[in-house]
């Protein structure tokens with residue numbers, strides 16, 4: 001840096017930006033933000049860490065867990081509600097090729113903004129108003145996340161329904177929680193009669209606020225059902241197959257986490273057989289016998305190495321903390337059950353079940369949307385920068401960190417935070433993303449990184 005003045009010329013700015021890197025990402029901003037876009041330098045891409053890994057940072061939805069499906073379902077339901085096209089006959093639903101790349105891995109605001117803009121002509125003002133009032137009432141009466149409640153109240157005020165917040169019926173409902181499926185329609189109609197005429201949402205920004213509140217309400221209602229142990233009925237409804245859960249760890253994630261934390265030790269080779277079987281069964285990935293044998297031996301060595309040198313691990317998610325807390329608790333619960341079937345000694349199983357009793361035992365960092373601002377979520381670097389800081393990784397060790405993401409914006413966020421070893425782990429719904437920012441694209445997820453790449457550790 002040569003300039004003494006904070007305000008510099010365009011030429012000086014171009015020169016300084018050029019000094020920051022050889023590759024840049026162009027990040028468009030939301031409609032209400034200045035400037036229209038940001039240009040950010042990316043860490044040089046590397047395929048081999050500069051030394052043994054010290055940390056792994058990884059996304060939650062779609063990378064650690066299967067929950068991306070729930071988010072997509074909630075977004076589609078939001079569009080159905082504000083358009084009044086509730087059945088597949090009235091509207092076929094989101095387009096896999098054209099919509100999914102824009103609604104996975106970014107901030108909720110960006111996902112909703114994309115859908116509101118794209119499906120603008122389908123939006124029906126009467127359906128939008130009624131479904132908004134329903135979602136606002138649900139959130140204020142039944143919602144468990146205080147920040148969400150505060151945002152909905154703020155939005156009601158901005159959308160012309162300020163008086164509704166001092167309604168005594170709303171106060172009573174907030175106490176009695178009597179917003180049951182049987183009663184909610186009549187209550188919504190009553191509030192619609194009282195406050196519907198003041199409701200205004202004509203600008204894109206206002207409609208995005210509406211869409212966000214409806215989306216969260218749908219998503220959080222499902223999370224509450226899952227929390228209440230009704231997840232299986234919901235899973236049957238959405239996934240159609242018995243035995244499948246709405247929230248599951250991605251295949252092999254439990255074993256990979258246990259290994260990286262150094263909890264497997266000499267039991268790593270036994271657990272590896274489960275890892276390989278899990279990948280074969282759930283992802284259809286088949287590895288050559290020779291590859292598997294070599295990998296088994298290397299993973300056995302890694303188990304012993306990580307016992308002495310455990311990796312620091314952080315979840316880095318654009319989901320809010322309320323959601324991440326429920327989701328990762330459920331993921332741990334499922335991994336605890338999986339451990340019963342792992343090929344490791346009984347006393348090791350007991351130890352592992354204890355370790356997986358809480359996600360706080362696993363993660364040295366747990367970074368969510370609440371740690372930053374909605375406008376600085378992925379693809380911006382902030383969440384990953386916060387994670388590196390929380391983990392205490394010095395800058396000269398950023399090249400010994402591996403980052404895993406299932407979406408385009410996630411992979412850009414990793415590189416933008418200064419991490420050169422970025423691994424894209426696309427799942428069914430994100431495989432159409434552009435993964436130019438990644439050094440590797442591994443559809444087999446973190447387990448594939450272990451089996452095929454020895455988790456990028458020197459052999």
Ligand SMILES: [Mg+2]
Nearest residue numbers: 059061062406
């Ligand atoms: Mg994701």
